[in-house]
Amino acid sequence: MSDIRRREGSKGVTYQVRYPSAAAKTGYAYKTFRTMKEARAFRDKHVVTPGSAPLDTSIRTLTQAINLWLDICEKEGRDGRDPVTAYTLATYRRRAEIMKDYPWQKTLGDLQTPDVVAFRSWLLRTYSRDLARKTLTSFHAVIKEMAMRGHIASNVAASVAIRAESRYDEPIVIPTPEEVARLLAAADRLANSTNRQTARTWQRYRPILYLAADTGMRPQEYLVVARKGLVEGGIHVTRALERGSRKISVTKTPAGRRFIDLSPETYDMVRHYADHHAIENKYDLVFLTDTGKWLDTDNWRKRGFYKACIEAGLVDEATDEDGKAILTPRFSPYDLRHFYASMLIEQRVNFKRMQKLMGHEDVKTTLNVYGHLIEKVERSSEERFGMLSRLPRNSCGNSVADTV
The missing domain is CATH 1.10.443.10 (Intergrase catalytic core)
Known part of the structure; x- marks a missing residue:
């Protein structure tokens, strides 16, 4: 599992990517970048090397991943936060149904960034831009949670976004x-x-x-x-x-x-x-x-x-x-x-x-x-x-x- 850590030192703020490596004694190697964009690009391209920590493959499909994410939101709270409110959970469930409606062709472990780009295109063609953006944001949360829990090697959705049209343009x-x-x-x-x-x-x-x-x-x-x-x-x-x-x-x-x-x-x-x-x-x-x-x-x-x-x-x-x-x-x-x-x-x-x-x-x-x-x-x-x-x-x- 890869992650990004923000560091502050004599050279200012840098971003350190930790990723699995069979060559490292600890099982992880590190690479530092000046910007978050560079760090994310490296992480998204990173693949698990032979001999790295095995993944938990108990969650194989996107539907299973989405259901697990909803359960975490309701009972645990994501990333150390409090469990979401009943209203927010209802909103997440509506977005989850949209995610499940998409005809995913691959399992969770085989998912790559181009697959997420295709999902984004489907969202934009099927729903309003605002709903598409919010649903993709929730999908990001799903994939991030799966990566943090070791079900996939990295967040392949991190670099795929829909630019928000600000309600304050006027x-x-x-x-x-x-x-x-x-x-x-x-x-x-x-x-x-x-x-x-x-x-x-x-x-x-x-x-x-x-x-x-x-x-x-x-x-x-x-x-x-x-x-x-x-x-x-x-x-x-x-x-x-x-x-x-x-x-x-x-x-x-x-x-x-x-x-x-x-x-x-x-x-x-x-x-x-x-x-x-x-x-x-x-x-x-x-x-x-x-x-x-x-x-x-x-x-x-x-x-x-x-x-x-x-x-x-x-x-x-x-x-x-x-x-x-x-x-x-x-x-x-x-x-x-x-x-x-x-x-x-x-x-x-x-x-x-x-x-x-x-x-x-x-x-x-x-x-x-x-x-x-x-x-x-x-x-x-x-x-x-x-x-x-x-x-x-x-x-x-x-x-x-x-x-x-």
Whole structure:
């Protein structure tokens, strides 16, 4: 079985491939590369030499490998992680059926990179690009797991990918500070409404809206914040709703576990609500329904956030199929997350700190989503002059370009 190890030394970061070798005393040989791409290319071409450690051939077909991978995801967790959630497992099972539908011509042990390329072509011709990419990603996980457990010599799928078409190709629309201020002012008015039912509803929705704008948390995170997470003027993010709002689970990724400082106004508002209005409940929720459960994300969006948008005048006019004018909210709850990120960028928070606060597992995600905002802020602070103005001046005070 081959693997790649990241090393840091006097020469910087290198990538070491460990692969079976009959000539080595330990049974393994090592080769170091400057880039991960070179290391993967070497590993993918590597074949097991005679005399190397024997493979476990108990898993012979792709169907057996896929079923084993699903079982590992459900009961053990992949690569030292926690077992996946029920929702994620259901998603993996749907992708597994697609993988099994492909007419594989070879056994698991005979699989080579060209076979995976043919599988990729079939996916792209049969399904949407997005579903094909996600299914191929899961197939990568299957083959990687089989390689790690010694059922195959190496991950022959590692170099075969489908380039993602970013959902952020078009710049995201972000509320301005003035628009967010209008949204919060609308929440203040609704919480102080003369209509008792409206005031009671917004007694809960108001701190939720402030918390969303002040932290950049995902809706599925701030709707299930724990009372014990409110400490030291901030909030610990430790859990989230699964999609569909059916179950409280862990955050989207391990990186989602984080601590975010709150403005004093928001902290006092949320703390006051937790201490004086939140009833005792087995989930330790700050915000909960009268039945003692968490809020549904769809209900919050439609009855809470959209109501505040309408109250603040943050709506756009459109027409339906019958030609009637209808008002649509200009923003969605998730746009407050983008607003928070834009404020971090304006404050010139460094990338790694921003990645941590946003709960992104990889800083590349942060840069892919908000790179255009970072460039905008950098451009606004640059001096505006052409490159020729940087050329040295001659003794007469003229540019060297003028002496030709």
